[in-house]
Amino acid sequence: MVNPKICYRPIRPSDFDSLEHIHVKLFPIRYESTFFQDVVNGRDIVSWGAVDSSQPHGQSDQLIGFVTVRIVLAKESEIVDMLGYDSSKSGQTLVYILTLGVVDSYRNHGIASSLIREVIKYASSIPTCRAVYLHVISYNNPAIYLYKKMSFKCIRRLQGFYLINGQQYDSYLFLYYVNGGRAPCSPLELLAAMLSYMRSGFKLVAAKLCKSEDRKMSRWSKCKESHSLVSVTHNKRNLAVEYTGYECV
Numbered sequence: 671m672v673n674p675k676i677c678y679r680p681i682r683p684s685d686f687d688s689l690e691h692i693h694v695k696l697f698p699i700r701y702e703s704t705f706f707q708d709v710v711n712g713r714d715i716v717s718w719g720a721v722d723s724s725q726p727h728g729q730s731d732q733l734i735g736f737v738t739v740r741i742v743l744a745k746e747s748e749i750v751d752m753l754g755y756d757s758s759k760s761g762q763t764l765v766y767i768l769t770l771g772v773v774d775s776y777r778n779h780g781i782a783s784s785l786i787r788e789v790i791k792y793a794s795s796i797p798t799c800r801a802v803y804l805h806v807i808s809y810n811n812p813a814i815y816l817y818k819k820m821s822f823k824c825i826r827r828l829q830g831f832y833l834i835n836g837q838q839y840d841s842y843l844f845l846y847y848v849n850g851g852r853a854p855c856s857p858l859e860l861l862a863a864m865l866s867y868m869r870s871g872f873k874l875v876a877a878k879l880c881k882s883e884d885r886k887m888s889r890w891s892k893c894k895e896s897h898s899l900v901s902v903t904h905n906k907r908n909l910a911v912e913y914t915g916y917e918c919v
């Protein structure tokens with residue numbers, strides 16, 4: 671590939687097949703068809719695609735990279751303790767990166783960096799938004815390097831967060847503050863943060879206690895439950911079968 675001319679645009683319904691194809695190639699998990707439907711139709715998900723317009727007609731509008739994000743309420747997120755006191759009280763929001771990828775032959779040309787810059791610009795344009803965040807599996811060095819390069823801060827290591835084909839993997843949680851978002855710093859904020867962190871710890875223990883009950887649930891109800899995504903704190907992502915949690919790996 672010589673001198674690609676990369677353009678960025680929203681993902682649209684005609685991208686459905688290539689979007690699905692790239693996800694299958696890049697990620698060790700299978701995403702439900704509803705996820706791609708939601709992305710291409712912009713249902714609760716905002717996305718950007720990268721295309722190489724220097725390619726011959728017919729390929730010049732084909733996706734070679736993408737990023738998908740969702741807006742979540744700060745007070746319902748697992749990083750509420752990483753935000754100032756106001757964020758847990760009011761209608762403040764966060765942008766959560768669901769998936770990001772660039773096809774092999776187009777890597778190391780700064781395409782993912784540009785896609786992340788689009789996300790940061792978008793998050794900054796939302797007055798209520800205080801940060802962009804994401805999970806990444808602990809062995810994904812190119813992605814970890816990329817987020818650090820883009821000034822994301824690694825704020826947490828979540829043990830056994832992913833369960834892929836029966837094997838547990840840790841994840842890192844990366845965060846980038848926007849619009850004056852910041853970590854708690856006053857004694858009151860630190861206390862509130864500590865309490866909310868402890869509360870999430872209790873939720874984790876409760877989730878573990880419920881785990882055996884979960885096994886008895888039907889597959890359908892499991893799928894529905896995992897749709898709650900970031901509103902559940904520190905829940906493990908079981909990626910062995912169909913996956914509806916949508917986090918980056």
Ligand SMILES: CC(C)(COP(=O)(O)OP(=O)(O)OC[C@H]1O[C@@H](n2cnc3c(N)ncnc32)[C@H](O)[C@@H]1OP(=O)(O)O)[C@@H](O)C(=O)NCCC(=O)NCCS
Binds near residue numbers: 811819
């Ligand atoms: C991670 C990914 C999106 C990066 O895409 P990209 O377009 O190549 O990223 P960029 O070109 O903007 O930046 C890549 C940077 O990582 C560096 N890099 C690449 N491989 C690396 C590695 N194994 N270790 C450390 N750094 C690495 C490059 O040198 C480059 O840094 P530089 O700009 O300082 O030279 C791409 O590798 C990918 O799609 N991976 C598979 C899907 C995935 O893991 N997605 C992220 C899930 S959280």
